[in-house]
Amino acid sequence: MAGVCKIEIRESEVELKQLLGQAKTGSEKERLQVLYLLKTKKALSVTHAAEIVGRNRVTLQNWLAEYRQGGLSKLLSKKVSTGRKKTIPQWAEKALEKRLKLEEGFNSYGEICQWLESKLGRAANYKTVHRLVHYRLKASPKIARLAQRRTVSEKD
Known part of the structure; x- marks a missing residue:
């Protein structure tokens, strides 16, 4: 049947x-x-x-x-979706996070893109870098520099 x-x-x-x-x-x-x-x-x-x-x-x-x-x-068993590989791998993300915490910081997201390519050999477009820094790392390229400016202006 x-x-x-x-x-x-x-x-x-x-x-x-x-x-x-x-x-x-x-x-x-x-x-x-x-x-x-x-x-x-x-x-x-x-x-x-x-x-x-x-x-x-x-x-x-x-x-x-x-x-x-x-x-x-x-x-x-659960099927794990592999998804697309990240443009900026975990190790590069951690290096960027450390660099963002330094006092000199970056002037712009474009500068971060250049830094990623020159220092870490990872090319990433502006939009990807902005999403990573702003939304995932909850940081800003200029935050570290602002702290430095305040200490200089307070001394004057």
């Missing part, structure tokens, strides 16, 4: 119910619920289980393929 699930679920109904109660994320619960529905025969096919869970049949088939390959650990 087409659509009938041919998968051997190794965990018992009791174990699956326990795991459902312990699941922390929605995706874990959904995946365990599919196994539970198929194990208890409340869903006779993948299509029927997909209707109950509110997902596409193909999604459930992908989940079951993961379960066949590596069991529960593979099914419940």
Whole structure:
């Protein structure tokens, strides 16, 4: 019969119910619920289980393929998105943060761009540097210099 699930679920109904109660994320619960529905025969096919869970049949088939390959650990493992690499790596960010704390500071974000390229060999555009310094490091290129000016003007 087409659509009938041919998968051997190794965990018992009791174990699956326990795991459902312990699941922390929605995706874990959904995946365990599919196994539970198929194990208890409340869903006779993948299509029927997909209707109950509110997902596409193909999604459930992908989940079951993961379960066949590596069991529960593979099914419940989190997929980490690698994302795009940062233009300015962590080590360069730390060096910039140290440099921003020095009294001489920078005159502008453009000067920071030049410093990154000349001293650290990292080319970054103005917008990237501004976001890094202003929003992530919560700094300003001119803050350190202002402190220096105040001490000079207070002496006069």
